[in-house]
Amino acid sequence: MKEKYVGNVNISRILSQPAKSSSKQSTTKPLYKGPTKQSKSASKKSIASPKSLTNDLNLKYNPKHSLSQKIIKPDQRVQSYTANLFSNARFKLDWSIYEFKNLPHNRQAEEFDAEQDVEEASKPQKKITPIYDPRDYKDLPEVLFLGRCNVGKSSLINSLIDKPLARVKRFAGLTPCLNTYNIGNVVRLVDSPGYGVKGKQWQGELTMQYIRERQQLRKIYLILNAHLGINEFDEMILSQLVESKISFDLVFNKVDKISPAQRRTHCDQIVEQLLKTSQISKLMRPTLHFVSCNDDNTRTLSGISDLQLNIVLSSGISGRFTR
Numbered sequence: 001m002k003e004k005y006v007g008n009v010n011i012s013r014i015l016s017q018p019a020k021s022s023s024k025q026s027t028t029k030p031l032y033k034g035p036t037k038q039s040k041s042a043s044k045k046s047i048a049s050p051k052s053l054t055n056d057l058n059l060k061y062n063p064k065h066s067l068s069q070k071i072i073k074p075d076q077r078v079q080s081y082t083a084n085l086f087s088n089a090r091f092k093l094d095w096s097i098y099e100f101k102n103l104p105h106n107r108q109a110e111e112f113d114a115e116q117d118v119e120e121a122s123k124p125q126k127k128i129t130p131i132y133d134p135r136d137y138k139d140l141p142e143v144l145f146l147g148r149c150n151v152g153k154s155s156l157i158n159s160l161i162d163k164p165l166a167r168v169k170r171f172a173g174l175t176p177c178l179n180t181y182n183i184g185n186v187v188r189l190v191d192s193p194g195y196g197v198k199g200k201q202w203q204g205e206l207t208m209q210y211i212r213e214r215q216q217l218r219k220i221y222l223i224l225n226a227h228l229g230i231n232e233f234d235e236m237i238l239s240q241l242v243e244s245k246i247s248f249d250l251v252f253n254k255v256d257k258i259s260p261a262q263r264r265t266h267c268d269q270i271v272e273q274l275l276k277t278s279q280i281s282k283l284m285r286p287t288l289h290f291v292s293c294n295d296d297n298t299r300t301l302s303g304i305s306d307l308q309l310n311i312v313l314s315s316g317i318s319g320r321f322t323r
């Protein structure tokens with residue numbers, strides 16, 4: 001059996017049961033599946049209005065970056081800058097990288113040959129587009145989206161920029177390499193291959209090397225599935241991130257998949273379990289975000305606007321307003 005990607009841990013032993021179907025969500029059993037039954041009156045009481053898809057969760061777990069926060073409102077200038085950046089800036093795919101050494105800035109312009117790199121890497125022989133000319137390279141802060149296969153990393157990038165730039169599919173294991181999107185020439189969003197049942201060893205090594213060595217990396221967003229909860233692969237990655245003292249936030253995606261009546265209780269229980277059982281309890285206070293990439297909801301109501309603000313603040317590009 002081939003080795004799988006869970007960071008740089010070889011988990012082929014754990015994964016002795018192959019996935020039953022590639023068209024489904026990860027088949028690994030979630031550690032927590034959410035509340036089972038609720039009394040009629042309890043569920044009636046907690047029915048959330050459509051407006052509060054994620055707002056109340058973000059307000060509870062991440063008040064600092066919540067736009068719904070009434071007391072410590074984020075700086076108005078940073079808010080307008082963020083809204084403007086993600087609505088009006090030019091977005092483009094800067095590069096797709098199969099080997100760490102091929103990242104621009106990591107070597108000289110004349111040495112760069114993206115096509116040859118793909119061959120060398122003996123990875124799926126897909127053509128890389130566009131081939132980035134390192135002479136155009138501009139040093140920008142980068143933020144990385146990490147998460148198990150199919151959790152919605154690429155969808156989240158598309159939701160953040162409100163454009164279908166990253167490829168999204170119902171089946172797991174679509175994003176094969178590190179895809180880097182340039183947002184208005186001020187920040188880069190890095191999409192990564194998913195870990196878990198469809199992840200491959202070399203993808204794990206590539207991503208972990210990027211995390212360890214990429215100097216431009218400002219923040220990692222570890223995407224988790226709010227509906228299915230946290231599984232053993234998430235736990236393994238969490239342990240690695242905690243132990244390596246890398247700064248990261250947790251983003252719970254697919255909140256829309258939980259019924260409105262159960263949403264708050266379900267998420268509270270996931271967070272409780274996470275804080276109790278995982279390595280994350282070693283951290284002072286992890287920052288949690290709740291989002292949905294479902295098209296039916298506006299970006300503010302889906303937690304996307306809050307996350308945009310967090311990216312701007314974390315990558316340091318808001319410095320000119322906050323100084």
Ligand SMILES: Nc1nc2c(ncn2[C@@H]2O[C@H](COP(=O)(O)OP(=O)(O)OP(=O)(O)O)[C@@H](O)[C@H]2O)c(=O)[nH]1
Pocket residue numbers: 147148149150151152153154155156167168169170171172173174175176192193194195253254255256257291292293294
């Ligand atoms: N309901 C719902 N579906 C979502 C959400 N986010 C993503 N999806 C769906 O989940 C599936 C996987 O999304 P991707 O964005 O391709 O996931 P990924 O993490 O990039 O997957 P890999 O690249 O394979 O690791 C797609 O069918 C998306 O439409 C969400 O917030 N809600």
Ligand SMILES: [Mg+2]
Pocket residue numbers: 153154155167168174175191192
């Ligand atoms: Mg993807």
